[in-house]
Amino acid sequence: MSSPEEPGRDAPAAETSRADEPDGARADGPGGRGAEDRAWAPAGVASAQDVRRRLAAALRPRATRGQLLAGALCAALGFALVVQLQATQESGLTQLREPDLVRAVDDLGDQRQRLTTEYGELLATQQALEAEGDQRQEALRSAEQARDAQVLLAGTAPAVGPGVTVSVLDPDARLTAIRVLGTVQELRDAGAEVLSVGDARVVASTAFTDAAGGLEVDGTPVTSPFTIRAIGDPARLEATIGIPGGVLDLLENQGATVLVQRQDEVRITAVAEAPQARVAELDPDPEAAGDGG
Amino acid sequence: MIAVLGLVVGVVLGLVLQPTVPAVVQPYLPIAVVAALDAVFGGLRAVLDGVFDDRVFVVSFLSNVVVAALVVYLGDQLGVGAQLSTGVVVVLGIRIFSNAAAIRRHLFRA
Structure with missing residues (x-):
């Protein structure tokens, strides 16, 4: 060996x-x-x-x-x-010594702090974004309201609401445009928001004219019988035109038969064409506008 | 031969029983295992050198394990357990490498 x-x-x-x-x-x-x-x-x-x-x-x-x-x-x-x-494979932490564990805990604490800070920042960002979203929604809503008001005013879309209908029977076509216009003005004064005469929507630029065949509204003949529809406070509208010596009496004085009816729902399907401005345009800077002097 | 058989039996026992390491010996077991490995490599080298002796192997095995565990324990008490166990592992690793080199020379003549 x-x-x-x-x-x-x-x-x-x-x-x-x-x-x-x-x-x-x-x-x-x-x-x-x-x-x-x-x-x-x-x-x-x-x-x-x-x-x-x-x-x-x-x-x-x-x-x-x-x-x-x-x-x-x-x-x-x-x-x-x-x-x-x-043992080494199954458990990482139990094998560590005390200083290593302390360091691991410290690291975790630091990490937690960082994550907490980050969480706060993200939360603030989320809130800011939500607030912005709310503002946008608010802006959108008011824009939609403005659009609806404009559309009703311009008469480019059908409208519905409580109001009155004024049915006019004028077989001899003796009604003059000025009287019908007066009726429309009275209804407007009484708070009518949307109006139509016959098949014509009444807007700011609507013209009432006397033609050879009778009344014309915006160039469209309106023949008897026709209905004036008005959306607004029904009681006020009815009271206004029913005043003794008011438009109703004036219409009947011209030989027409008039029937005023309150309606819970007046549908006005007649629309006007959207006015096209050819010369005028929006002033982009209204504050700076002078007298143009 | 008996030693190789014992090693195999120990490994199989460990795999079958799957015991958990008690908390008391947890810090010392890895060092003890490395020290025992060193003793086994030294014994293998002694076999190839033709100078193997049962008694010396048993004594060196046990003393290696005990001394390594004691050093780590002392280091833990002194507060330098991590550094000291690193040192012990380094020393034992160097010895394992040199023993392995001697065994390699015997077996492969290189």
């Missing part, structure tokens, strides 16, 4: 101790140095036969007490190795 350079029986123990023990307590014999030298000098390496023989000898099972003890120790090593590997 012994190598050529190791004469003594103590040499095996010395050799092994050098390999195993950091302080080399038993390596003071001549074999100790020899082993170290041999490990680094290829000339001193045992021959291939030697190595094979030693391996075979070691692998031959011998049930000595020492061998059994070594086997038990190796079993313990394998057991501990596997247990430690599994």
